[in-house]
Amino acid sequence: MRRxxxxxxxxxxxxxLLALLSACSDDGAEQAASSEPxxxxxxxxxxxxxxxxxxxxxxxxxxxxESIAPAAAPPVASVPEPEPAPSSAALPRxxxxxxxxxxxxxVGRRVVALPGPVALAILPQLPHSQTLAEEAATAxxxxxxxxxxxxMAGLSIGPGGLTTAMAEGEFRSRLQQSLNAFGPIQGVNNxxxxxxxxxxxxxxxxxxxxxxxxxxxxxxxxxAQTQAAFAAKAARVPHVSRDxxxxxxxxEAEIDHEFRLVLARARKQGAAxxxxxxxxxxxxxxxxxxxxxxxxxxxxxxxxxxLER
Numbered sequence: 373m374r375r376x377x378x379x380x381x382x383x384x385x386x387x388x389l390l391a392l393l394s395a396c397s398d399d400g401a402e403q404a405a406s407s408e409p410x411x412x413x414x415x416x417x418x419x420x421x422x423x424x425x426x427x428x429x430x431x432x433x434x435x436x437x438e439s440i441a442p443a444a445a446p447p448v449a450s451v452p453e454p455e456p457a458p459s460s461a462a463l464p465r466x467x468x469x470x471x472x473x474x475x476x477x478x479v480g481r482r483v484v485a486l487p488g489p490v491a492l493a494i495l496p497q498l499p500h501s502q503t504l505a506e507e508a509a510t511a512x513x514x515x516x517x518x519x520x521x522x523x524m525a526g527l528s529i530g531p532g533g534l535t536t537a538m539a540e541g542e543f544r545s546r547l548q549q550s551l552n553a554f555g556p557i558q559g560v561n562n563x564x565x566x567x568x569x570x571x572x573x574x575x576x577x578x579x580x581x582x583x584x585x586x587x588x589x590x591x592x593x594x595x596a597q598t599q600a601a602f603a604a605k606a607a608r609v610p611h612v613s614r615d616x617x618x619x620x621x622x623x624e625a626e627i628d629h630e631f632r633l634v635l636a637r638a639r640k641q642g643a644a645x646x647x648x649x650x651x652x653x654x655x656x657x658x659x660x661x662x663x664x665x666x667x668x669x670x671x672x673x674x675x676x677x678x679l680e681r
Contacts (some may be wrong), residue, residue: 463671464638467491467612467678468646468658469561469590471518474498479650484508486655487662489674493518493561493647496532496553505554514674515557516590519550521565523594529564534578536571543574547581559588559610559675561647566595575603583607588679590614592647610679615641618648627657638670643678 469491470483477500483492484507491514494501505515520533529535532550534543551557560582562569569575569591579600582589588610591600604611616634619627631646638644648654665672 461671463666463669464635464641465643465673465678466634466638466646466665466670467643467673467675468648469493469516469614469675470648470650470654471561471563471592472649473504473518474501476500476650477503479655480504481507482655483650484511484513486658488665488672489513489677490658490662490672491516491675493563494554494557495520495530495563496550497530502554505556509556514559514676515555516675517551517553517557517560518563519547519560519565520563521568523564523568524566527564533563534568534574536568536574538574540577543577544581547578551581551585551587557587559590561590561614562592562594562600564594565592569600570595570597572599572603575599576606579603579607579609582609588612588676590645590675610676612645612675612679614647615644616646618646619651619654622651622653624653624657627653631657631661635668635670643673645675645678 468486468488470486471493472495473480473483473492474495475498480492480494480500481504483490484504489512492504492508493516494505494508495518508515520529520531522529522533522535532546532553534546538546551560579589582604589600589604591598591604591611591613593614601611601613615637616630618630618634620630621627634644634646648658662672
């Protein structure tokens with residue numbers, strides 16, 4: 373048998389060696405890929421989640437961090453509460469005096485029956501002065517002496533009047549008689565008196581007597597030259613001056629006009645004094661008007677309620 377040659381053997385060995393080297397090369401490459409360190413991270417694509425049409429679960433609100441000041445809440449429009457109505461004590465005050473009372477019992481009683489603390493200024497030495505003073509006091513009305521005084525026009529002033537011709541002794545004596553003519557009384561106002569109230573000396577005499585008797589004085593202001601308020605202040609007599617005469621013209625339209633004026637004065641000053649007379653037109657108006665006065669924002673008070681303003 374013929375043995376193969378050396379060249380053929382070498383050729384076979386070379387083929388076998390190449391096959392072995394090829395297998396070893398593939399295994400080493402795979403091992404190297406799994407064991408060698410990676411110098412840079414390999415980025416992998418992250419799939420984009422599909423939109424969720426509804427929440428999968430209800431999440432609780434986060435707990436606020438108390439160390440962080442909460443944001444200011446937007447201002448909420450609020451409806452202002454209505455202001456409380458003022459109490460009656462805070463309302464403007466109006467005092468009303470009806471002069472020339474005492475001649476007629478029927479008319480005088482009608483004045484006594486007026487609503488509220490309307491004052492009666494009663495003339496001295498008239499037929500019904502004492503009766504009306506007592507009935508008014510029982511009804512809780514202020515009672516005043518309507519003291520006759522000399523006027524510029526020379527008109528008769530009636531019994532118990534004071535004049536500038538009187539000396540001090542006669543003046544004081546006549547005054548005391550008038551003050552004693554009826555009772556009880558709390559104060560005095562002048563009937564006429566445009567001449568006498570302008571006489572400072574006699575006003576001083578008058579106020580000295582009123583101070584002794586602890587009576588107040590209301591100046592009807594029948595003249596711009598009146599000295600009554602100055603004398604009253606000097607004698608420390610409580611005093612006040614008239615603001616409006618209600619019925620110089622005896623018609624409903626004029627009475628209403630004057631009444632509205634005095635209400636305006638009371639609102640502006642805080643208080644006002646109104647003087648009227650026992651005329652039918654005046655009493656008709658007051659009977660109808662006074663019950664609604666407080667609803668108009670003005671309180672009817674006694675004369676004492678507006679003294680020394």
